[in-house]
Amino acid sequence: xxDHTGSKPVHQAEYERKQHREEMKQQVIxxxxxxxxxxVAFGMVMAGVDSFFVIPVLLLLAIVQVVFQLYYFMHMKNxxxxxxxxxMYGGAAVALLTIITFTTIIWW
Amino acid sequence: MSHDDVLxxxxxxxxxxxxxxxxxxxxxxxxxxxxxxxxxFASLFGTYLALNGSTQGExxxxxxxxxxxxxxxxxxxxxxxxxxxxxxxxxKNHDFGKxxxxxxxxxxxxxxxxxxxxxxxxxxxxxxxxxxRSSAFGSxxxxxxxxxxxxxxxxxxxxxxxxxxNQKRGLNLYNAPKYYTxxxxxxxxxxVWVFIFTVVYLMGKVG
Numbered sequence: 001x002x003d004h005t006g007s008k009p010v011h012q013a014e015y016e017r018k019q020h021r022e023e024m025k026q027q028v029i030x031x032x033x034x035x036x037x038x039x040v041a042f043g044m045v046m047a048g049v050d051s052f053f054v055i056p057v058l059l060l061l062a063i064v065q066v067v068f069q070l071y072y073f074m075h076m077k078n079x080x081x082x083x084x085x086x087x088m089y090g091g092a093a094v095a096l097l098t099i100i101t102f103t104t105i106i107w108w
Numbered sequence: 109m110s111h112d113d114v115l116x117x118x119x120x121x122x123x124x125x126x127x128x129x130x131x132x133x134x135x136x137x138x139x140x141x142x143x144x145x146x147x148x149f150a151s152l153f154g155t156y157l158a159l160n161g162s163t164q165g166e167x168x169x170x171x172x173x174x175x176x177x178x179x180x181x182x183x184x185x186x187x188x189x190x191x192x193x194x195x196x197x198x199x200k201n202h203d204f205g206k207x208x209x210x211x212x213x214x215x216x217x218x219x220x221x222x223x224x225x226x227x228x229x230x231x232x233x234x235x236x237x238x239x240x241r242s243s244a245f246g247s248x249x250x251x252x253x254x255x256x257x258x259x260x261x262x263x264x265x266x267x268x269x270x271x272x273x274n275q276k277r278g279l280n281l282y283n284a285p286k287y288y289t290x291x292x293x294x295x296x297x298x299x300v301w302v303f304i305f306t307v308v309y310l311m312g313k314v315g
Binding site for chain 1 (some may be wrong): 136159179197233292296
């Protein structure tokens with residue numbers, strides 16, 4: 001008899017819980033990394049590192065931190081995130097063009 | 109089996125937020141929206157980068173910004189992002205009570221962030237006489253940071269409404285997608301803030 005409300009086998013539920021714990025561990029690690037990047041970014045500016053060097057590094061740290069946020073916190077690394085990835089990369093591409101356009105219009 | 113039974117199964121599926129067609133559509137639709145939000149914020153960042161040199165006097169980014177306050181705000185928002193991850197972790201394990209608790213913590217941290225932001229704006233306006241109309245830099249700054257603050261406020265109202273509305277319902281396949289999209293929105297707010305503290309405050313201090 002097919003029972004739609006019947007319970008999952010115990011080992012299946014246990015396996016899923018273990019998977020969630022594993023994912024949570026990765027998320028806590030990415031949180032620690034993000035805190036670390038934030039400390040480095042603020043530390044460099046407060047220490048007065050040369051601006052020619054510090055600005056590209058700040059932007060790089062921000063991008064890495066956002067990648068952590070998107071792929072781990074927002075689960076983009078998981079299966080079934082092809083359309084979200086398309087949307088975010090599409091959005092990021094237009095965003096980059098927009099920023100380049102706005103800043104170069106003022107320069108020239 | 110009635111509609112209510114379908115949405116309240118005795119055994120929750122693996123991904124309750126994507127178990128129904130409506131849930132799947134909400135998930136996709138919300139990511140489409142976030143792609144659009146990326147472009148929206150890019151135009152505000154572009155405007156800010158173009159105009160942040162037009163300061164009309166002493167109120168320059170370097171003179172105005174205090175990094176201590178921004179650092180505290182960054183830590184608050186980053187931690188609130190982690191607490192909403194914990195909420196979704198408990199949702200996947202079908203523990204409704206703990207999910208609600210972590211979301212309450214998320215809202216508390218978000219409120220603290222918003223309080224600091226209001227204090228910051230108040231401080232600029234009253235101590236420095238730096239307003240939306242002071243200069244092109246002022247307009248661009250308040251538009252960009254204020255728009256983000258507006259998103260924080262909206263997210264807080266949204267999550268609070270979910271917590272209160274579903275308090276007696278418990279977790280089911282009807283509200284799981286709602287919680288999931290709200291947590292995605294909250295993470296996206298933190299994504300935008302990462303660029304704000306980098307581009308506006310840190311790069312503003314560097315000059």
